[in-house]
Amino acid sequence: MSLSHYLVVSAALFLIGLFGALTRRNTIGILMSIELIFNAANLNLVAFNRYLHFDALHGNVITLFVMGIAAAEAVVGLALLMAIYRNLNTIYAEDFNLLKG
Amino acid sequence: MLEHVYWIPLIPLFTSVVILFGGKEGKDSKMPYLGIAAMAWCFLQSSVIFFQTLTGRIPLLEGKEYFLYERIPWLSWGPNLKVHLGVLIDGPAATLLFVVTLVSLLVQIYSLGYMYDDKRKKRYYAFLSFFTAAMLGLVVSSSLLILFAAWELVGVSSYLLIGFWFEKPGPAYAAKKAFITTKLGDCGFYFGLLLLFSYTGTFDLVMLKSHVAQGLLPLEAATAIGIGFLIGAIGKSAQMPLFIWLPDAMEGPTPVSALIHAATMVVAGIYLVARVYFIYTSAPLALGAVAWVGLFTAFLAATMAVTAYDIKKVLAYSTISQLGYMMLGLGVYGYTSALFHLTTHAFFKALLFLGAGSVIHSVHTNDMREMGGLIKRMPATATTMGIATLTIAGMPLLSGWWSKEAVLHAAYSHNWGMWLLGVLTAGLTSFYMCRLFFLTFIGEPRDPHKHQHAHESPATMTGPLWVLAMLSLFAGGLLHYNGLFEHLVHFEVVGHGEHAGGSHAPAFLLPGAAIFVFLLGLGFAYRLYAGSLKTAQGLRDRFEWAADTLERRYYFDDFFLWLVSLSDKLAAACFWIDSRVVDAIFVDGWALVVRAVAAASDFFDDYFVDGAVDGMGTLTQDAGWGLRKLVRGQVQEYLLYVSLAVAVFATFLISR
Numbered sequence: 001m002s003l004s005h006y007l008v009v010s011a012a013l014f015l016i017g018l019f020g021a022l023t024r025r026n027t028i029g030i031l032m033s034i035e036l037i038f039n040a041a042n043l044n045l046v047a048f049n050r051y052l053h054f055d056a057l058h059g060n061v062i063t064l065f066v067m068g069i070a071a072a073e074a075v076v077g078l079a080l081l082m083a084i085y086r087n088l089n090t091i092y093a094e095d096f097n098l099l100k101g
Numbered sequence: 102m103l104e105h106v107y108w109i110p111l112i113p114l115f116t117s118v119v120i121l122f123g124g125k126e127g128k129d130s131k132m133p134y135l136g137i138a139a140m141a142w143c144f145l146q147s148s149v150i151f152f153q154t155l156t157g158r159i160p161l162l163e164g165k166e167y168f169l170y171e172r173i174p175w176l177s178w179g180p181n182l183k184v185h186l187g188v189l190i191d192g193p194a195a196t197l198l199f200v201v202t203l204v205s206l207l208v209q210i211y212s213l214g215y216m217y218d219d220k221r222k223k224r225y226y227a228f229l230s231f232f233t234a235a236m237l238g239l240v241v242s243s244s245l246l247i248l249f250a251a252w253e254l255v256g257v258s259s260y261l262l263i264g265f266w267f268e269k270p271g272p273a274y275a276a277k278k279a280f281i282t283t284k285l286g287d288c289g290f291y292f293g294l295l296l297l298f299s300y301t302g303t304f305d306l307v308m309l310k311s312h313v314a315q316g317l318l319p320l321e322a323a324t325a326i327g328i329g330f331l332i333g334a335i336g337k338s339a340q341m342p343l344f345i346w347l348p349d350a351m352e353g354p355t356p357v358s359a360l361i362h363a364a365t366m367v368v369a370g371i372y373l374v375a376r377v378y379f380i381y382t383s384a385p386l387a388l389g390a391v392a393w394v395g396l397f398t399a400f401l402a403a404t405m406a407v408t409a410y411d412i413k414k415v416l417a418y419s420t421i422s423q424l425g426y427m428m429l430g431l432g433v434y435g436y437t438s439a440l441f442h443l444t445t446h447a448f449f450k451a452l453l454f455l456g457a458g459s460v461i462h463s464v465h466t467n468d469m470r471e472m473g474g475l476i477k478r479m480p481a482t483a484t485t486m487g488i489a490t491l492t493i494a495g496m497p498l499l500s501g502w503w504s505k506e507a508v509l510h511a512a513y514s515h516n517w518g519m520w521l522l523g524v525l526t527a528g529l530t531s532f533y534m535c536r537l538f539f540l541t542f543i544g545e546p547r548d549p550h551k552h553q554h555a556h557e558s559p560a561t562m563t564g565p566l567w568v569l570a571m572l573s574l575f576a577g578g579l580l581h582y583n584g585l586f587e588h589l590v591h592f593e594v595v596g597h598g599e600h601a602g603g604s605h606a607p608a609f610l611l612p613g614a615a616i617f618v619f620l621l622g623l624g625f626a627y628r629l630y631a632g633s634l635k636t637a638q639g640l641r642d643r644f645e646w647a648a649d650t651l652e653r654r655y656y657f658d659d660f661f662l663w664l665v666s667l668s669d670k671l672a673a674a675c676f677w678i679d680s681r682v683v684d685a686i687f688v689d690g691w692a693l694v695v696r697a698v699a700a701a702s703d704f705f706d707d708y709f710v711d712g713a714v715d716g717m718g719t720l721t722q723d724a725g726w727g728l729r730k731l732v733r734g735q736v737q738e739y740l741l742y743v744s745l746a747v748a749v750f751a752t753f754l755i756s757r
Contacts, residue, residue, distance in 0.1 A: 018744060021737070021740060022737050022740060022741055022744070023737075030737070093735070093736055093737055094735055094737075096734070096736060097733065097734030097735060098734060099732070099734045100732065100733055100734030
């Protein structure tokens with residue numbers, strides 16, 4: 001198992017997340033896809049730490065931070081979603097067009 | 102006394118302001134007494150100065166020809182361009198101070214009687230004080246610029262006083278005429294002043310004299326300046342041909358005529374020439390002009406006096422004639438004689454005017470044909486007038502005799518032809534003055550009604566008459582005695598002795614001729630006017646054309662009126678050219694051009710400038726409308742854009 005394998009998996013994960021974020025109509029789906037992108041980044045961090053700086057812990061620690069922040073962000077995102085749903089009665093992203101030019 | 106001479110003009114100046122703005126106007130105004138008190142003080146100071154300088158109690162300054170020369174800086178335009186306020190007291194100035202303050206004082210006292218029921222008494226005395234202040238300023242000033250300013254101020258006072266009874270059209274017209282005519286002369290004075298300053302850079306008389314002595318003034322410039330000053334003097338001193346204002350100025354109150362138009366203001370021209378005599382002696386042509394102008398004025402004015410019937414007009418012509426004598430005196434190197442004649446003339450001419458005023462006050466007419474026999478009604482006036490008449494006519498040993506003889510003597514030494522005309526004029530003077538006296542005081546009353554109501558004037562009027570009569574009798578002799586006056590007032594002409602160029606006369610000729618013409622004039626006047634006027638009337642009818650010419654003042658007035666109408670026509674022609682040619686081409690034509698340019702400019706503004714502005718706005722608006730289509734409010738689209746952008750940039754970075 002080399003670093004490249006991890007990076008390929010990570011890139012795949014990122015692209016899946018991006019595809020999901022761009023194509024899902026349901027906002028919850030979009031949020032979930034974004035979590036995938038986070039995890040792609042996390043996998044990168046851990047992999048680089050393991051292969052490039054074996055003795056160091058920076059990558060692992062930042063990963064833990066990212067996971068914490070992602071959890072908090074999910075909470076905020078879902079809360080916003082609740083508010084939007086109450087006002088607009090929908091959770092499809094294409095209906096959120098108040099900023100239309 | 103002498104060092105405080107600057108108070109002499111300042112006191113009447115302040116007094117005039119106080120009189121004008123203080124106190125109550127009306128017949129009972131107390132302000133006249135203030136004016137008289139101030140003038141009495143000035144007279145006291147002036148007479149002390151005059152007698153001390155005359156008797157040598159005050160000496161001349163070391164090596165100089167003046168008694169006092171003080172100045173303070175006034176205007177400064179640079180290191181070499183300064184004008185000073187200053188006083189310069191020499192012999193003529195001391196004399197003039199005495200004469201002006203004396204006549205002014207006597208006239209103010211006299212006016213108490215003459216103007217007793219005038220409703221604008223206060224204003225009258227304010228003007229008199231103001232005039233005296235200006236005249237005294239003219240006399241003492243060491244700077245020609247200040248002299249010029251005072252010169253104009255006496256002109257203004259003269260205007261105000263001639264037109265004092267401005268409700269009547271006559272005085273209002275005469276005031277304007279006097280002011281404008283003298284202004285014509287002032288142009289010459291001003292021109293000379295500017296020319297003088299451009300050559301020497303100073304207005305100061307003492308410095309000017311030293312400059313001229315050093316030869317800084319070329320002959321041509323000195324001549325031009327002299328002629329310019331002469332033109333100013335011709336206007337002010339009523340010489341040919343600008344004398345026309347003086348006879349009309351008789352419309353003013355008679356005491357004013359005595360003060361301004363006989364004794365003081367009109368001698369300002371003579372005084373100016375005397376003040377800058379050093380310029381004239383360096384320019385013989387200008388001096389010659391002075392002499393000839395004076396001579397012809399003296400003669401022609403004397404002939405005009407022969408036919409006049411208005412008592413004041415006779416005196417006005419006589420004044421012009423005597424001023425001509427003074428000019429003649431100056432012009433023939435008789436500096437002393439001219440100023441001597443100026444002094445004595447001030448006395449007897451003021452007396453004549455005040456006497457005439459007394460007569461007019463009593464009979465309420467100026468026309469001598471309505472008088473006659475007044476000697477019985479007004480003995481004091483008649484006696485004093487008689488003295489003055491004999492004095493001016495040239496009765497030996499009276500004041501006028503001495504001064505006129507001095508002038509004629511100077512004329513004879515210069516050119517005997519001038520002397521001959523001068524003597525002829527003296528004969529005419531004797532004739533018309535005796536004619537005036539006989540018509541007024543002797544013979545049968547020609548208007549019994551007026552004669553009956555005639556009365557002697559009050560003491561405020563006869564008092565000054567007696568004072569002046571005494572001066573007319575004795576002043577000339579006293580001043581002449583021992584060469585006192587010549588010692589005080591003289592001018593050393595370099596390279597020209599009194600007798601150098603001229604011829605010597607037999608000792609008896611000059612006085613003999615003068616006495617002869619005096620008696621001749623007296624005799625003719627007695628023959629024609631003492632009794633019935635039939636002979637005189639016959640002569641007049643026979644030589645009507647001559648009488649007409651004289652009464653119309655040799656058509657000088659008509660000449661000036663013609664000049665005015667000519668300039669009217671010229672102005673009309675100029676107006677036509679202005680309205681039809683200049684306006685049509687330059688104003689209206691220019692307007693057309695401007696309108697065309699404006700239209701072009703408007704077009705350019707509308708289509709190019711505004712087009713650019715509007716185009717910028719439209720472009721921005723259209724761009725906005727286009728761009729807003731990109732912003733559809735779809736959050737996933739935005740993310741797509743971001744992703745694509747990142748991909749592009751990443752590709753760019755990696756491939757670099």
